[in-house]
Amino acid sequence: MTPMESLLNAIDKVEPITKKRKLSMSIESMIEKRQLNSPPLSPKQPNKVTCYHASIAQKSYGTEKRFLCPPPIVISQSQTNCMISMTIMNENNQAILEQRTLLDDESKGYFKYLYVTSSAKSKQFRIKLNMNDALFYSNPISIISKPSKKTAKTRNATSCLFNHSTISLFNRINSQTVRTKYMSTESNQLCAKHSTWSPFEIIVLRQPNKTEAISYGTEILLKDIQTGITSPPLIIRKVEKNKVVYDAFGLLSQMQKVALQLANTPNLYLNSNGKTIENDLNNNVYIDFTAIQDQQVSDYLCWTIVGISKFEYEFIQSPIEIQQPNSPPPSPPRSIIPFPTISCIQYIPSTHSIRVPSTEFNYYLGRQGPLKKKSLIELELPDIQDILLNHHNLLSTQQDGSRYLELPILLSKPNDTFIYHSSKLLSFTFLMHSPESGQFSILDCHTKR
Numbered sequence: 217m218t219p220m221e222s223l224l225n226a227i228d229k230v231e232p233i234t235k236k237r238k239l240s241m242s243i244e245s246m247i248e249k250r251q252l253n254s255p256p257l258s259p260k261q262p263n264k265v266t267c268y269h270a271s272i273a274q275k276s277y278g279t280e281k282r283f284l285c286p287p288p289i290v291i292s293q294s295q296t297n298c299m300i301s302m303t304i305m306n307e308n309n310q311a312i313l314e315q316r317t318l319l320d321d322e323s324k325g326y327f328k329y330l331y332v333t334s335s336a337k338s339k340q341f342r343i344k345l346n347m348n349d350a351l352f353y354s355n356p357i358s359i360i361s362k363p364s365k366k367t368a369k370t371r372n373a374t375s376c377l378f379n380h381s382t383i384s385l386f387n388r389i390n391s392q393t394v395r396t397k398y399m400s401t402e403s404n405q406l407c408a409k410h411s412t413w414s415p416f417e418i419i420v421l422r423q424p425n426k427t428e429a430i431s432y433g434t435e436i437l438l439k440d441i442q443t444g445i446t447s448p449p450l451i452i453r454k455v456e457k458n459k460v461v462y463d464a465f466g467l468l469s470q471m472q473k474v475a476l477q478l479a480n481t482p483n484l485y486l487n488s489n490g491k492t493i494e495n496d497l498n499n500n501v502y503i504d505f506t507a508i509q510d511q512q513v514s515d516y517l518c519w520t521i522v523g524i525s526k527f528e529y530e531f532i533q534s535p536i537e538i539q540q541p542n543s544p545p546p547s548p549p550r551s552i553i554p555f556p557t558i559s560c561i562q563y564i565p566s567t568h569s570i571r572v573p574s575t576e577f578n579y580y581l582g583r584q585g586p587l588k589k590k591s592l593i594e595l596e597l598p599d600i601q602d603i604l605l606n607h608h609n610l611l612s613t614q615q616d617g618s619r620y621l622e623l624p625i626l627l628s629k630p631n632d633t634f635i636y637h638s639s640k641l642l643s644f645t646f647l648m649h650s651p652e653s654g655q656f657s658i659l660d661c662h663t664k665r
Contacts, residue, residue, distance in 0.1 A: 224604070224611075224619060224646070264293040264530045265352065267345055268415050270384065271523040272358045272374070272470055277334045284330045285522070286384045286398055286413045288343060292323040295348075302327045303344040305353075312341070326412065332359055354527045355576070363471035363520075375469045376429035379420040382441065382524040384413055385476075387488035389515045397488050399438075399503070399519070401445040406438075406503040408488040414440045415524045421449055421479075424465045432464045435479050449479035450486065455518055460485075460511045473518045483507045489516040561625060561640045563656050569594050570625070570642070570658070578630065581642060582607050582623035600654060603644070619646040624661070637661065 269288040276282045290300060298319045304312040312333060317325045332341060340356040358374050377383060387408060389395040398413030399406060422435040430436075432454045438447040453475040454464035460475050468474070476486040487506040492499060506517065562571040570587075571594050572579065578586035579595055583606050587595040597603075604611065604621070612620050621644040628635050639661050646654040 262293075262530065263295060264528065265345070265347055266291045266526060266528045267343075267352070267354065268382075268524055268526045269343060269354060269357070271525040272360055273332050273341070274363070274471070275334055275359050275361055276331045281329075281331045283328060283393065284332075285396070285520075286386060286524075287326050287328040288330065289413070290319070290325040290327075290345060290347075292319055292325075292347070294323070295319060296321055296323050298348065300325050301346045302330060303346070304330055304332065305342045305344050307338045307340055311344075324412075350531055352527065352529045353576070355525065357525070360471065363469075377418060377468055377470065377521070377523055378429055379418065381418050381430075382415050382526070383418055384415060384522050384524050385438075385519045386413070386522075387516065387519055397501075399488075400500075401440045401443050402493055402500070402502070404445055406445070406447055406486075407493060407500055408490070408503055409500040410498050414442060415526075417441050419446075427467065430468045432461075432466060432468055432474075434468075451477040451479050453477050453485075455513060458513055458518075460508070460513055462511070468521070470523050471520060473520055475513050475517050476519060478505050481505075483509075485513060485517045486519070487516050488519070561638065561658050563642070563658050564594070565656070567594070567596075568599075568656075569596050571595075576630075577627040579638075580626040580628070580635070582610075582626075585626070586628075597642075600644070617647075620644070622659070625658075 267288055267290045270284055270286060273284050274282040288302060290302070292298065296319050299316060300319060301314055301316040303314040306312055313330060315327050315329050317327060319325045330343075339359055341359060342356055343354045345352040345354075385399040387397045387399075397408035397410055399416065400409045400412060400414040401407060402409075416438045418430065419437040419439055420430065420434060421437060423431060424433040425431050430452070432452055435449055435451050437449060439445070452468060454461040454466075455473045455475050460477075478484040478486070484505040485508055487504055488501070490501040490504040492501050508517065560573060563569075564571055567590070569590055570579075573593070580586060581597065581603070584598050584603070587597065590596050598606075603623070607621060607623060610621055610623070614620050623642050623644075625638045625640045625642055626635050627638050641659040641661055643657050643659050644654055645657075
């Protein structure tokens with residue numbers, strides 16, 4: 217008998233398990249208990265808020281303000297005409313600068329006047345979004361003094377771009393902020409807009425060098441991730457002193473100026489100074505291709521490329537109790553409680569750990585935690601013996617004789633009393649009389665076995 221089988225037998229003697237248990241820690245059982253013990257509730261009001269922002273930012277010097285470019289954009293799923301605010305937070309979690317804006321009729325809000333001050337010596341900062349007294353935070357954003365003129369290094373992954381990276385492209389005439397246009401889409405066409413922008417996905421078609429990161433000379437497609445509109449095949453060309461460098465094949469670096477050549481057409485380049493969009497009060501223009509001579513490109517043909525990050529949260533406004541006849545006075549209104557959306561958690565068998573998108577939260581496995589951080593994105597799991605001893609009442613026996621355990625992965629923000637469900641579960645299956653110690657896997661909480 218293996219040590220694991222001995223442990224399971226000892227657990228069975230303490231509390232015999234003859235049938236599969238209904239998991240008391242599952243989302244379904246929590247909801248059922250709440251419904252049984254609570255009066256009828258009005259329909260919940262779910263909302264999702266998404267923020268797109270540049271993954272790096274330039275530091276401002278003196279009186280010059282280098283605004284975050286492109287400006288952070290907030291998209292709400294269900295709210296309009298709502299006042300929201302965004303704050304620059306330094307590495308010590310101190311508020312540096314705040315801006316307020318109103319969600320427009322499309323449930324979008326833009327923050328055009330945020331910048332990183334020169335007084336701070338921080339190498340990173342975060343942005344905090346305040347929406348109806350619910351607070352949301354971005355991951356750390358890198359600060360650079362100025363765009364590098366050198367090609368990127370593979371070891372500096374923060375400055376590189378990759379296949380399926382999300383980016384923004386903007387055009388600036390004579391380095392003037394007021395003459396900045398951002399690539400977007402309109403009427404199934406690429407266009408350049410002054411007041412709004414679109415995040416694009418880079419799709420690599422052909423690359424001159426077999427490198428993981430994108431290099432100059434790479435043939436790509438640009439796909440608007442909101443509308444799905446896709447550009448024709450383009451080739452990324454390096455620009456030096458207003459000239460296209462055709463033999464440059466080094467790694468592309470963020471915040472560098474590039475020219476976008478129409479594939480299979482050597483002299484046609486994407487021009488931000490196209491035909492004005494009809495009935496547009498902001499003088500936005502469609503993007504067209506322009507022929508160049510002697511490799512010379514004007515400012516209108518130069519685009520600055522920057523990586524885009526996003527953070528996305530879902531929250532539900534606490535439903536209002538439906539008042540029954542002769543019911544007591546209603547309780548005070550409840551606050552909106554945001555909870556993060558975790559898109560991917562991966563189990564690493566070799567190290568018995570889980571890989572998470574970010575370790576800015578405290579993570580828990582069922583009753584155990586917070587889990588110990590092994591690296592920036594990896595968390596150490598307790599030994600299987602500890603897991604079984606702490607959750608033996610949730611252990612079940614399957615029809616084939618295997619033992620099964622399913623635990624929720626929970627998380628909380630530092631200095632926060634709320635515990636959130638990540639929507640992920642860690643399952644453990646142990647086959648009796650098997651040399652293997654068991655198998656772990658990650659499940660969505662709605663997955664049916």
